Amino acid sequence: MINVQNVYKTFYVPHKVQALVDITTNVAAGEVVVVIGPSGSGKSTLLRCLNQLETADSGHILIDGIDVMDPKTDINKVRAEVGMVFQSFNLFPHKSVIENITLAQMVVRKRSKAEADQKAMGLLDKVGITDKAAVYPDQLSGGQQQRVAIARALAMDPKIMLFDEPTSALDPEMIGEVLDVMKTLAREGMTMVCVTHEMGFAREVADQVIFMDEGAVVEVGTPEHFFTKPEHDRTKLFLSQIL
Amino acid sequence: MALPGKIPRARGRGYYYLWVGVFFVIVIGLISMLSYATQKIDYTWRWYRIPQYFVYHDQVEYVAEIDGEVERIDRKGETATVVVSGLGLTETYEMPAAGVQVDKGQRIYPGDILGIHGRWRVGILIQGLWLTLKVSAIAIVFGILIGLFAGLFRISDNPALKWSAVTYIELIRGSPLLVQIFIWYFVLGTLINSLLAKGGIVQVPPLWFGVAALATFTGAYVAEMVRAGIQSIHRGQTEASRSLGMNYFQSMRYVIVPQALRRIIPPLAGQFISLIKDSSLLGIIAIRELTKATREVVTTSLQPFELWFICALLYLVLTFSLSMLLQYVERRTLAQ
Ligand SMILES: Nc1ncnc2c1ncn2[C@@H]1O[C@H](COP(=O)(O)OP(=O)(O)OP(=O)(O)O)[C@@H](O)[C@H]1O
Ligand SMILES: [Mg+2]
Numbered sequence: 420m421i422n423v424q425n426v427y428k429t430f431y432v433p434h435k436v437q438a439l440v441d442i443t444t445n446v447a448a449g450e451v452v453v454v455i456g457p458s459g460s461g462k463s464t465l466l467r468c469l470n471q472l473e474t475a476d477s478g479h480i481l482i483d484g485i486d487v488m489d490p491k492t493d494i495n496k497v498r499a500e501v502g503m504v505f506q507s508f509n510l511f512p513h514k515s516v517i518e519n520i521t522l523a524q525m526v527v528r529k530r531s532k533a534e535a536d537q538k539a540m541g542l543l544d545k546v547g548i549t550d551k552a553a554v555y556p557d558q559l560s561g562g563q564q565q566r567v568a569i570a571r572a573l574a575m576d577p578k579i580m581l582f583d584e585p586t587s588a589l590d591p592e593m594i595g596e597v598l599d600v601m602k603t604l605a606r607e608g609m610t611m612v613c614v615t616h617e618m619g620f621a622r623e624v625a626d627q628v629i630f631m632d633e634g635a636v637v638e639v640g641t642p643e644h645f646f647t648k649p650e651h652d653r654t655k656l657f658l659s660q661i662l
Numbered sequence: 663m664a665l666p667g668k669i670p671r672a673r674g675r676g677y678y679y680l681w682v683g684v685f686f687v688i689v690i691g692l693i694s695m696l697s698y699a700t701q702k703i704d705y706t707w708r709w710y711r712i713p714q715y716f717v718y719h720d721q722v723e724y725v726a727e728i729d730g731e732v733e734r735i736d737r738k739g740e741t742a743t744v745v746v747s748g749l750g751l752t753e754t755y756e757m758p759a760a761g762v763q764v765d766k767g768q769r770i771y772p773g774d775i776l777g778i779h780g781r782w783r784v785g786i787l788i789q790g791l792w793l794t795l796k797v798s799a800i801a802i803v804f805g806i807l808i809g810l811f812a813g814l815f816r817i818s819d820n821p822a823l824k825w826s827a828v829t830y831i832e833l834i835r836g837s838p839l840l841v842q843i844f845i846w847y848f849v850l851g852t853l854i855n856s857l858l859a860k861g862g863i864v865q866v867p868p869l870w871f872g873v874a875a876l877a878t879f880t881g882a883y884v885a886e887m888v889r890a891g892i893q894s895i896h897r898g899q900t901e902a903s904r905s906l907g908m909n910y911f912q913s914m915r916y917v918i919v920p921q922a923l924r925r926i927i928p929p930l931a932g933q934f935i936s937l938i939k940d941s942s943l944l945g946i947i948a949i950r951e952l953t954k955a956t957r958e959v960v961t962t963s964l965q966p967f968e969l970w971f972i973c974a975l976l977y978l979v980l981t982f983s984l985s986m987l988l989q990y991v992e993r994r995t996l997a998q
Pocket of ligand 1: 436
């Protein structure tokens, strides 16, 4: 479903940073991959290269067989198939909850308002906040906002979902409600790439864990592997800090 | 509530009332100084003469043009038709039924009044005010449109669009509005109207060159506000909308621009208030807006003091209403 081959990315402003160094990884359909690593290790950059919010310098990225780095590819089409959930939610503050979820359905998928509304209500039910359809995002708690953001991405019927630290801006008591939604998605067979340090989540649903450091993939394995016998010293050090 | 840069200090009620009193003393003092000064130069205030420039009662007289007698009067609802005939000629006059002054068979000489009709008409100041309002409203609408597109072009990656916008904005902001009005009227206006005349098409009246000058002038300032407004919207909004598959235009149209416009309502209000005031310059190209209207009345009435105060007051009414309206719009949009 996702094939990343020898991807490099360097930032030159404000100073030279090698954000991604020779990344190669594959994610099969229905697989859940958790990406972990210290701050600045390039996790977000990797995720953002997948849907071209960031352009990699070299290498190949295939999403469902389509080379997203090929200039001839209609990137908007690919993005509609790849949902993304951000650390800071990024809901549209001038739109109500339901409008947040219906906007792209109508604009991109060209669905009728009735169709989009119906879809949105179904998804709000799924993430457990049907009673907030008419309110504006700033009246919601962080956990509720993030669940709306997930519903917004799901409304496009994506084949892949990307999560960039979806719970790290949340108060501890709200983390669970967001993770529950993500676990449900994972069990339903969604292909997911999640940057998260919630190791409980990784243990429960991840098929693969990728540990990154300084722009490179250091270690890849099952959650079991990481919890029981991590190989590299850097991995051990990192895990000892977050667990 | 503490004011910025201030630490509130406990003060008695007397302190407050004392300084409120001082304020009113200053205001009353200034007014009496003004009236004392006008007495010194023997200026007579005649406020009672002012209302006629707002509305006045006008009498229309229907005058016979021929010799003869009233053949008949047909009354149909509100209007009456008076038919006069004599010496082989017949004339018909239409007038409001209530104002008919003659009877059937009456002898009529040329110049006789057949009927009178009085009606209220708006005076020159109100006409000027209306024109100012009209010119400003049209210029505001076009100013918003021009500014929106120029602002979007300004932040575009395309050099043709970007440089056009930069050139436009810098040219307009770098020269006086008065000069721009002259250029629109005497240069572009002459060119356009001469070309239209060659083609045998109707001429563009000066009003439209005035509106164009105001709209392009305002557009440049609005463009800078739009640019700043758009750049103030968090990157995450663009990323969220683009990650849903929206293209650049959809993301701008549905997500970024609506938020940016809400944010720039206060500076826009200031710009539009300036525009209303700047429209007073249009008098120089023969557009009889409020200021020019006032100047004309001043020359005929010789009551400049009253008239210029009234003129300022009328502008204040316009600008204050606009400011209230935009505050209302702002509250409405931010309340969501
Ligand atoms: N737009 C950018 N411009 C310049 N440098 C950037 C940019 N985005 C990321 N970087 C740099 O690239 C490196 C990797 O950043 P990235 O955000 O991918 O790390 P991360 O693993 O997601 O970290 P965190 O856990 O803090 O989110 C960092 O050194 C960062 O400073
Ligand atoms: Mg990150």
